[in-house]
Amino acid sequence: MSEPLTKRVLLLGWDAADWKIIHPLIDAGEMPVLKALVEGGSSGNLATLHPIISPILWNSIATGKRADKHGILGFTEPLPDGRGARPVSSTSRRAKALWNLLGQAGRRSAVVNWFASHPAEPIAGTVFTNYFSEIVHRPDGAVAPLDPRAVHPPELYELAESFRVLPRDITPRQILPFLAGVVPDDREDPRLGMLASLLAKCASIQNAATYLAAQDDWDLLAVYYDTIDHACHGFMEYHPPAMAHVSAEDAKLFGPVVTGVYRFHDMLLGRLLGLVGEETTVLILSDHGFHNDGLRPPVARHTREPGEKFGPEMNPVAWHREQGILVAAGPAVRRDEIIRGATLLDLAPTVLTLLGVPVPDDMDGRALTNLFVGPPTVPERVASYEAPHPLDGMHRDLPAEEADPWAARQAMEQLAALGYIELPADDDPAKMAAAAHWDRRWNLAQVYLTSSRPTLAERLLREMLSERDQPPVRTHLAACLLALGRPDEAAEMVAPLLEDNAAAPAARLLMGRAKLRLRDTEEALRWLEPLRAEEMLLPALSLALGQTYLRCGLLPEAEVAFRRVLERDEYSAQAHDGLGVALRRQGHYEDAVYEHMRAASLQHNRAQTHTNLGIALARTGQVDWAIRAFEQAVALAPDEMFPHRCLARLYHGPKKDRARARQHAAEMLRCRHLYRAGQAAAKDSEAARHPQPAQT
Numbered sequence: 147m148s149e150p151l152t153k154r155v156l157l158l159g160w161d162a163a164d165w166k167i168i169h170p171l172i173d174a175g176e177m178p179v180l181k182a183l184v185e186g187g188s189s190g191n192l193a194t195l196h197p198i199i200s201p202i203l204w205n206s207i208a209t210g211k212r213a214d215k216h217g218i219l220g221f222t223e224p225l226p227d228g229r230g231a232r233p234v235s236s237t238s239r240r241a242k243a244l245w246n247l248l249g250q251a252g253r254r255s256a257v258v259n260w261f262a263s264h265p266a267e268p269i270a271g272t273v274f275t276n277y278f279s280e281i282v283h284r285p286d287g288a289v290a291p292l293d294p295r296a297v298h299p300p301e302l303y304e305l306a307e308s309f310r311v312l313p314r315d316i317t318p319r320q321i322l323p324f325l326a327g328v329v330p331d332d333r334e335d336p337r338l339g340m341l342a343s344l345l346a347k348c349a350s351i352q353n354a355a356t357y358l359a360a361q362d363d364w365d366l367l368a369v370y371y372d373t374i375d376h377a378c379h380g381f382m383e384y385h386p387p388a389m390a391h392v393s394a395e396d397a398k399l400f401g402p403v404v405t406g407v408y409r410f411h412d413m414l415l416g417r418l419l420g421l422v423g424e425e426t427t428v429l430i431l432s433d434h435g436f437h438n439d440g441l442r443p444p445v446a447r448h449t450r451e452p453g454e455k456f457g458p459e460m461n462p463v464a465w466h467r468e469q470g471i472l473v474a475a476g477p478a479v480r481r482d483e484i485i486r487g488a489t490l491l492d493l494a495p496t497v498l499t500l501l502g503v504p505v506p507d508d509m510d511g512r513a514l515t516n517l518f519v520g521p522p523t524v525p526e527r528v529a530s531y532e533a534p535h536p537l538d539g540m541h542r543d544l545p546a547e548e549a550d551p552w553a554a555r556q557a558m559e560q561l562a563a564l565g566y567i568e569l570p571a572d573d574d575p576a577k578m579a580a581a582a583h584w585d586r587r588w589n590l591a592q593v594y595l596t597s598s599r600p601t602l603a604e605r606l607l608r609e610m611l612s613e614r615d616q617p618p619v620r621t622h623l624a625a626c627l628l629a630l631g632r633p634d635e636a637a638e639m640v641a642p643l644l645e646d647n648a649a650a651p652a653a654r655l656l657m658g659r660a661k662l663r664l665r666d667t668e669e670a671l672r673w674l675e676p677l678r679a680e681e682m683l684l685p686a687l688s689l690a691l692g693q694t695y696l697r698c699g700l701l702p703e704a705e706v707a708f709r710r711v712l713e714r715d716e717y718s719a720q721a722h723d724g725l726g727v728a729l730r731r732q733g734h735y736e737d738a739v740y741e742h743m744r745a746a747s748l749q750h751n752r753a754q755t756h757t758n759l760g761i762a763l764a765r766t767g768q769v770d771w772a773i774r775a776f777e778q779a780v781a782l783a784p785d786e787m788f789p790h791r792c793l794a795r796l797y798h799g800p801k802k803d804r805a806r807a808r809q810h811a812a813e814m815l816r817c818r819h820l821y822r823a824g825q826a827a828a829k830d831s832e833a834a835r836h837p838q839p840a841q842t
Contacts, residue, residue: 152425152476153426154427157493167404183428190472207490208245219586220234249271264293265541268539277296309357359418384397435470478519624636692711722745725741745759753783769796791811
């Protein structure tokens with residue numbers, strides 16, 4: 147193993163934390179602890195993965211792997227016998243998490259509330275699972291005792307039970323700071339009950355975290371707080387400026403809740419930092435952001451009837467924003483640096499590198515070594531850690547874990563109340579299992595599609611389409627076909643949806659994109675321009691319009707379209723990249739460089755962005771920097787022809803390096819051969835799908 151860069155690591159997860167709320171609070175002096183960390187360390191955006199679903203994302207953070215490798219593909223999974231469904235658990239995870247890897251490396255971990263960590267794994271260290279902080283009520287209304295499997299080692303059971311805070315323990319006086327001191331008239335309002343439950347759970351997590359932080363027997367302390375996410379789902383519609391359907395009375399009463407929860411987390415952070423000491427490297431992150439401004443999705447209901455389900459009635463994932471937060475501070479971290487291009491997959495290899503443990507090649511992320519002080523760090527590598535090891539603490543050779551039926555049922559009901567799953571009205575076990583199986587395949591298809599594996603996504607989606615011909619399946623399948631370079635089939639796929647009022651906007655957008663790929667720009671504009679009134683599609687629509695205008699050579703119009711996206715979402719990497727192309731083609735090379743660099747900082751793993759940056763840099767005469775950009779593009783997409791062509795020209799011309807020029811020219815020819823072979827294969831495949839009738 148390498149020499150550790152730090153004594154230990156504190157890894158804090160703040161689900162859904164967003165810079166758009168944090169920065170104003172820091173500027174107002176209301177999050178002083180986080181402000182000190184930001185100023186004394188490095189911070190920036192953290193790109194999420196798709197689908198933006200918490201159990202998938204937090205297990206990708208813990209393993210450094212995408213969901214198809216770690217096996218957590220949603221909130222639920224079918225029971226082994228196919229008769230019902232259950233929440234995902236630690237027995238569902240197929241890949242080793244950080245605490246498993248560190249255990250077999252002779253290190254100790256302490257884990258609190260991590261998503262899908264129940265039942266507790268017998269790792270080298272301590273585990274308080276995500277069921278530790280959940281309060282379960284029996285049918286008679288009594289509070290169930292803590293599940294013994296929620297704690298490891300078992301001798302901490304009584305202590306863990308004492309850490310738990312019940313919602314009834316939260317007094318009205320403790321809730322008032324989150325309501326700006328306004329005493330509600332309706333003390334039975336379910337929103338007050340929800341807030342009390344959130345605070346009680348957060349206090350339970352903090353109790354366990356502070357107990358462990360005060361010990362000196364861990365190398366990694368990983369704590370997951372989900373309070374911000376749940377508070378945002380419950381109260382973001384009231385956040386100033388309140389959404390249109392919210393009454394003035396509700397806006398006044400519940401408007402301060404979200405920012406109050408953020409300030410509360412800053413206080414909790416201060417307590418933890420005081421316990422772990424200055425020798426600890428601190429990493430604070432969120433799995434995604436949360437729309438809190440004009441991009442908040444519209445809410446279907448406008449009034450709340452007594453007993454009505456609490457919270458906005460729509461797909462909760464629609465509220466999730468692409469960019470989360472990342473803050474790094476401590477003795478191993480550079481001061482006042484901006485983190486660029488980081489993704490959720492980079493956290494696990496970064497933690498391993500900090501602790502001097504080799505990074506496995508089968509992790510999908512990379513260590514963020516540019517954050518570290520001192521000379522450049524090259525992480526030591528190993529092939530994999532996934533082979534069984536006596537010290538990894540993984541659950542193996544166990545009978546199928548059957549959770550406490552009341553706890554599992556309440557967990558399922560909470561997920562349904564938040565809108566993440568649908569429970570059959572008749573509680574049919576077979577229907578529940580089928581629904582869980584469908585959701586897992588749906589999420590896996592999105593994993594494939596958003597990780598540049600459209601062939602696998604297409605295969606899975608066609609299987610699903612044969613079972614249920616639904617608009618979302620068709621639109622995602624059309625997106626696969628576009629990614630595979632088959633726009634004519636994409637157009638055929640969405641054509642049946644064009645008259646469906648609910649599905650038509652997305653279908654028309656995809657039809658416009660298909661026509662654009664077919665180089666029929668006039669037809670593309672015919673489908674896209676009438677969609678301007680579709681408010682929820684504005685960012686995607688404006689992106690598609692900008693790309694269409696670029697194709698047509700309408701550069702000022704393209705610039706306007708991309709700027710419209712950035713007015714609503716300044717963190718859109720695609721909009722910054724498209725704007726850079728529009729500016730470069732109008733001769734504004736320096737401005738183009740800035741936009742492409744901004745795009746690369748937001749989405750580092752997109753080869754086309756680095757290619758565009760290289761072109762703009764070359765136009766400004768910055769040859770060495772242009773070469774670096776093109777080489778980054780080649781590293782991300784080695785079979786793309788154009789960056790090799792650009793490198794061949796730069797090495798042949800300004801650099802006078804004929805050997806390197808010949809090398810990239812040869813690579814360009816190789817890529818051209820692959821491209822033509824792929825085109826021929828696609829043509830043969832198309833002919834096989836649509837055979838010509840026999841001539842008579």
